[in-house]
Amino acid sequence: MNxxxxxxxxxxxxxxxxxxxxxxxxxxxxxxxxxxxxxxxxFWAIMGPSGSGKSTMMxxxxxxxxLTGGRYMLEEQxxxxxDDDALSEFRLRHLxxxxxxxxxxxQLTVQRNIELPLYYLGWDAQRSAERARELAHxxxxxxxxxxxxxxxxxxxxxxxxxxxxxxxxxxxxxxxEPTGNLDTATGDQILELLVALNxxxxxxxxxxxxxxxxxxxxxxxxxRDGVIERMEGxxxxxx
Amino acid sequence: MxxxxxxxxxxxxxxxxxxxxxxxxLTMLGVVFGVGSxxxxxxVGEGASKEALxxxxxxxxxxxxxxxxxxxEEETSTTAQVRxxxxxxxxxxxxxxxxxxxxxxxxxxxxxxxxQGRLGERSLELRLVGTTPVWFDLVxxxxxxxxxxxxxxxxxxxxxxxxxxxxxxRLLATRNTIGQNxxxxxxxxxIIGIVQSEGGKAADIQLPxxxxxxxxxxxxARFYFGDTSMKQTSGSFELKRVELDQVIVEVDKMEDVExxxxxxxxxxxxxxxxxDYVMSVPLALLRQAEATKRTFNIVLGSIACISLLVGGIGxxxxxxxxxxxxxxxxxxxxxxxxKRKQIITQFLIETVVLSTxxxxxxxxxxxxxxxxxxxxxxxxxxxxxxxxxxPLFISVGIGIVFGLYPAARAADVDxxxxxxxx
Numbered sequence: 001m002n003x004x005x006x007x008x009x010x011x012x013x014x015x016x017x018x019x020x021x022x023x024x025x026x027x028x029x030x031x032x033x034x035x036x037x038x039x040x041x042x043f044w045a046i047m048g049p050s051g052s053g054k055s056t057m058m059x060x061x062x063x064x065x066x067l068t069g070g071r072y073m074l075e076e077q078x079x080x081x082x083d084d085d086a087l088s089e090f091r092l093r094h095l096x097x098x099x100x101x102x103x104x105x106x107q108l109t110v111q112r113n114i115e116l117p118l119y120y121l122g123w124d125a126q127r128s129a130e131r132a133r134e135l136a137h138x139x140x141x142x143x144x145x146x147x148x149x150x151x152x153x154x155x156x157x158x159x160x161x162x163x164x165x166x167x168x169x170x171x172x173x174x175x176x177e178p179t180g181n182l183d184t185a186t187g188d189q190i191l192e193l194l195v196a197l198n199x200x201x202x203x204x205x206x207x208x209x210x211x212x213x214x215x216x217x218x219x220x221x222x223x224r225d226g227v228i229e230r231m232e233g234x235x236x237x238x239x
Numbered sequence: 240m241x242x243x244x245x246x247x248x249x250x251x252x253x254x255x256x257x258x259x260x261x262x263x264x265l266t267m268l269g270v271v272f273g274v275g276s277x278x279x280x281x282x283v284g285e286g287a288s289k290e291a292l293x294x295x296x297x298x299x300x301x302x303x304x305x306x307x308x309x310x311x312e313e314e315t316s317t318t319a320q321v322r323x324x325x326x327x328x329x330x331x332x333x334x335x336x337x338x339x340x341x342x343x344x345x346x347x348x349x350x351x352x353x354x355q356g357r358l359g360e361r362s363l364e365l366r367l368v369g370t371t372p373v374w375f376d377l378v379x380x381x382x383x384x385x386x387x388x389x390x391x392x393x394x395x396x397x398x399x400x401x402x403x404x405x406x407x408x409r410l411l412a413t414r415n416t417i418g419q420n421x422x423x424x425x426x427x428x429x430i431i432g433i434v435q436s437e438g439g440k441a442a443d444i445q446l447p448x449x450x451x452x453x454x455x456x457x458x459x460a461r462f463y464f465g466d467t468s469m470k471q472t473s474g475s476f477e478l479k480r481v482e483l484d485q486v487i488v489e490v491d492k493m494e495d496v497e498x499x500x501x502x503x504x505x506x507x508x509x510x511x512x513x514x515d516y517v518m519s520v521p522l523a524l525l526r527q528a529e530a531t532k533r534t535f536n537i538v539l540g541s542i543a544c545i546s547l548l549v550g551g552i553g554x555x556x557x558x559x560x561x562x563x564x565x566x567x568x569x570x571x572x573x574x575x576x577x578k579r580k581q582i583i584t585q586f587l588i589e590t591v592v593l594s595t596x597x598x599x600x601x602x603x604x605x606x607x608x609x610x611x612x613x614x615x616x617x618x619x620x621x622x623x624x625x626x627x628x629x630p631l632f633i634s635v636g637i638g639i640v641f642g643l644y645p646a647a648r649a650a651d652v653d654x655x656x657x658x659x660x661x
Contacts, residue, residue: 064574064655085578092576103571103658107258117575125247168576 278605570657598634
């Protein structure tokens with residue numbers, strides 16, 4: 001690898017990342033040559049106005065979308081070479097998602113929602129149930145296992161989502177506006193939860209547009225027009 | 240382990256279907272009626288043909304039956320009071336048939352006699368068959384008591400009679416009656432046995448022993464009763480001279496039956512200038528019945544298949560709607576790490592569970608309807624293993640065939656779009 005020394009220990013590396021969308025007659029460059037390396041154990045907030053490319057960045061980092069140019073290295077694996085099944089497998093083993101709108105499956109109970117990644121990992125019912133119970137306790141929802149998402153408050157739903165994101169014990173958590181649908185107090189609780197998880201060693205990438213929220217992260221990355229505008233905080237890992 | 244996983248997948252599929260009970264139920268109805276009609280139609284078709292086939296087999300598939308009939312133009316001498324008719328097969332005909340064909344195993348002449356009979360106190364008009372011991376070889380019926388006619392009865396011109404069960408019932412005879420005398424037209428016949436008898440019709444063939452009361456040796460019948468019978472109808476006499484009423488031919492090999500029948504037909508045609516006989520070939524009727532059965536099954540099967548098709552399309556329609564409705568769920572599952580084939584499996588299982596349950600319920604309906612038909616219309620119905628197993632396989636197959644497209648659509652859902660879907 002011809003990267004600089006500091007990028008070698010990056011868990012996430014974007015190298016000249018370009019993502020082009022065809023919008024009618026013209027091409028829109030949502031990412032226009034992004035170079036960044038996130039260290040293992042870092043906590044980044046990606047900021048920027050709408051249209052800056054932060055959502056696209058999130059989809060790329062989450063292996064939900066592919067680059068049209070450049071390279072994305074995740075856990076020392078070139079994601080661009082993976083086929084659809086391998087990408088699914090990669091998400092299943094390495095990534096945890098937390099969404100703004102929680103994205104719990106409404107007809108499944110809290111327990112079943114948390115078990116979902118384990119189901120695809122092929123865990124048996126008993127082990128999955130134990131793990132789900134454990135996780136629900138750790139996010140303070142041990143008594144809500146048999147409730148359905150609709151019976152929970154927003155904060156509780158997001159806790160379930162965090163528990164689900166942790167079920168497969170991923171190294172990387174991707175949070176897309178995790179507090180966007182919550183009031184400030186509840187949102188702060190979720191953010192404290194993320195801070196705690198980061199302290200336990202998880203790498204966290206969070207998209208937000210609020211400064212207050214971004215302050216919980218150790219590092220902040222500002223985007224504009226598909227490129228990195230500036231970085232602040234613990235930015236020694238970035239180049 | 241693998242087994243447990245499948246059970247879990249199926250369980251999850253059922254849970255999902257139970258979330259929309261009414262919808263699942265209504266979707267299932269298409270398959271229920273489809274499978275129900277397949278099972279019901281197969282059993283009605285099977286029942287109808289089985290009855291016909293059984294009757295034909297009772298007559299004997301290697302047999303050819305030639306009956307004497309009064310042809311339309313045969314009334315020879317007509318006066319005001321006496322009408323004389325002369326027709327039918329002759330002793331000579333029988334002899335010729337018996338001697339001319341190598342393919343024939345044996346033949347039996349049949350002479351029908353109507354005479355007043357009396358057993359003890361009971362007196363009634365009997366239908367007698369004058370025949371030879373060969374009869375019992377060709378019209379095989381179990382013996383109830385005593386013995387059948389044997390060659391020595393013929394040689395000795397013994398006045399003996401074998402009752403049919405039908406005749407025994409009419410004469411109130413039992414096994415204890417054997418050895419007693421049955422008076423027929425003033426002559427005493429010793430009752431030597433009782434054989435079982437069959438009733439009913441086989442397609443167009445009358446069973447040879449239908450409504451026959453007793454068998455007596457041919458020569459004895461001829462000796463005592465002659466070939467001419469007389470019937471008195473409102474002031475006029477009707478005289479009828481018929482030598483043989485029936486000849487039954489047994490052909491050695493089944494494949495020769497039709498050719499032999501044709502040969503006999505040609506031969507009889509040469510000696511009879513009027514068509515005063517009718518040939519029935521049970522085998523030809525059997526073939527015809529089997530062909531009819533096949534056609535019947537194909538027609539009924541196609542109709543039932545159309546209803547199954549409609550049921551399948553109904554399932555597909557609902558599953559497509561369900562995929563659209565659950566786009567977000569699919570997106571979540573895909574984002575978490577579900578592979579396309581796992582999404583396909585999930586939706587396919589739901590469809591197959593739906594169609595299979597529909598199939599089982601339909602099977603119940605399809606078994607119940609024939610019972611109802613038998614009860615109400617008196618039509619025979621038969622449920623064969625095929626008519627149960629086939630629709631079950633079909634309903635599973637329908638689930639797979641009509642589930643594949645919606646499942647593929649589900650797998651094609653783009654998680655990025657789906658997660659923004661509201």
